[in-house]
Amino acid sequence: MKRILASIAVAGGLAAMTAAHAGEIVIGQMTDRTGPTANVGNPVGDGAQDYIDLINSQGGINGHTIRLVEVDNQYKVPPAVEGYQRFKSEGAVLVGLFGTPITQALTADLQKDKIPATTPGFGTALAADGNAFPYLFPAAASYWSQAGAAVEYAKQQMGGLKGKKIAYLFYDNPAGREGLPVLRKLSELEGYTLNEFPVPAPGIEMDNQARDIARRFRADFVISHLFGRAPSVQINALKRAGFPLEKVVSFVWGASEADVAAAGGFEAAEGYAGLQFAGVGDDFQVRRDIKAMLKAQGKEARESMSSTVFYNRGLLISALHVEALRNAVAANGGKADVTGTQVRDGFHAIKDFSLGGLLPPLNLGGGDHEGGGWVRVFKVTKTGFEPATEWFKGYRDVVFELIKEESAKMKN
Amino acid sequence: MFHRESGYYKTTYASDSALYPLPIARFTVAGFAILFFVVAPLLVSSYYLTILNLVGIAIVGALGLNILVGLTGQISIGHAAFMSVGAYTAANLATRFDLPFWITLPAGGLMAAAIGIIVGFPSVRIKGLYLAISTLAAQFIIDWIIVHTPAISGGFQASIQVPRPSVFGIVLDTQRELYMFILVTAVLAIVIALNIARSRIGRAFIAIRDQDIAAEILGIDVRRYKLMAFAISSFYAGVAGVLYTYYSGVANNEFFPLVVSIDYLAMVIIGGMGSVLGAIFGATFVTLLPIAIDLFMTAVGPYLIEDAGALSGIKSHMRLVVFGGLIMFFLVVEPEGLNRLWLNIRSYFRVWPFSY
Structure with a gap:
């Protein structure tokens, strides 16, 4: 019991240190880097991170930086539940989920907290129906x-x-x-x-x-x-x-x-x-931009970039997040303090977004949260x-x- | 008030059978009760209540496995499957018949207990590793049956949305409300487990664990008690499964894969087999440690590695390494688990400073 209290005290101190700052938008991103789907989770996580770095290096969204909080859920439900609450306590207005059981476990909470989440490639096919699941965005073919x-x-x-x-x-x-x-x-x-x-x-x-x-x-x-x-x-x-x-x-x-x-x-x-549901291969402008950014920062391109199928899906996830946030910030008069509901409307406003051919022309408005089911x-x-x-x-x-x-x- | 035990002065049966014979133990328990029932829900933020909730559910599951593995000396690698049975039983009752949680919670436990008795039958004839394999089979068979029976699993997705529990018209859907729900269940589970251990049943379990032939000669019906151990253990697992279902609002078989069974076995072994406190320590340790390591590395990591992307990869792998390393460390320091470590500390301070 003392152990619990001690770790609560320690963890409390840590959380206080990392609370959201003004002019900063927080995205919670789940990955599976060490669980049964780690072969997918690592490149997807890297792709999602690199895209956010790219946007931040280009000045962020309307001057606001994006902070990506990543939690490795190991494809298990308890760490995912804990991770989601951590996102919330850090002020995340948008969550990228990873894993079907995790999506199932958090659907009710997301709805209650009014925080939109993306679930490309997993979760239930029914989530395509935006009226039934207003805060879930598969955004890729179920x-x-x-x-x-x-x-x-x-x-x-x-x-x-x-x-x-x-x-x-x-x-x-x-x-x-x-x-x-x-x-x-x-x-x-x-x-x-x-x-x-x-x-x-x-x-x-x-x-x-x-x-x-x-x-x-x-x-x-x-x-x-x-x-x-x-x-x-x-x-x-x-x-x-x-x-x-x-x-x-x-x-x-x-x-x-x-x-x-x-x-x-x-x-x-x-x-x-x-x-x-995302383009395969190296021949995309966004991948060239990321390589240029890494080079300018004196870093090597990640090994996972060569796993283009999954890495590009990571780019898809973050690109959708950034687009939704852009729309939400624009609707909020350019300020960073957007709410979950505004971000949801930001998703709805995504129209013919294709990220230079990496994605199909996605439209998330009109009640189809799957964006058409393109492959x-x-x-x-x-x-x-x-x-x-x-x-x-x-x-x-x-x-x-x-x-x-x-x-x-x-x-x- | 702070005086310690000296001699044996019990003059009534009531004082002899008291759960906590010493005043200091009663005060400690009362202190923890106030801490967890009053202070924690009022002062602790909802994020940390989430962690307590996960720990609470794990405690219920670990207590059950502890009765089977720690007290009775049988082994089960199918614990998660029984959780799954409890989860789907409660989910079906709650959605089809609109039954409240105070029916579905015990019903989930009872169904799991019934299945547990069936799965426990091999234990009548086989022991040790052989039993481990037969319960491993149960894990897969139960999983398969649930997924392939739409009447149980609720359709092709094998998941059933369950409304959150409600008490006197209040829907328990915030972390704080769910915390009270889980806390009350966990406390009941702890009290029952403490009493099982020191009743006739518990002593029969221990006799079977220590030497089953001797137990039979003493007049214990070994078969009956072994099956009873499976039933009680599965009941606890079923209840934990129902708690998961209400906690996340959905019953899903993917919450309970084989690796969860292994996790629970790890909790019992790390905590210290055969003691209730050990199961609590083990459940707390196994649930909390990865989170604590992760939070620690999230806070310290950026000072060591600048590249956020590289950090998140290293962080998750380091978590596994540190977690495994700490388990090994604690088991090397004290093979009998965290509970023994605690008892050592306690008996040191009991006579401190006159420890000779």
């Missing part, structure tokens, strides 16, 4: 939109879906299963046969599923939704089973540089395609990722109808 887009891509590749066989290879947890309602509904509408191939945790063994897909079910196309080490295992398992990688499209967490490297490099994984397919070539499509949305009407149905169910 699993439902990804499912719609994957089917759209399969349709383009095969030139029609009638009578085709599609295999859904997914990690058997709630996030993995989330694509199912859309895929099932679309199979009724489009007349393809859907077969589901769950992969149990930890997802490092899927030769059975791959053989089943290639030999027994004889799938025409594979849509896969895997996490962690599973995507790289999948690439090799499908190859061993003799299934062509050109007929595979992965959801957003299954196609990064790390996955390809673990599968044996770009040559080995050639043809494998993945959906992305772009990037294909593995011998030398790296190449875009295989433009930014597109798949079956937006069907997906949004499902969202409305489900969120209506929740209210009852």
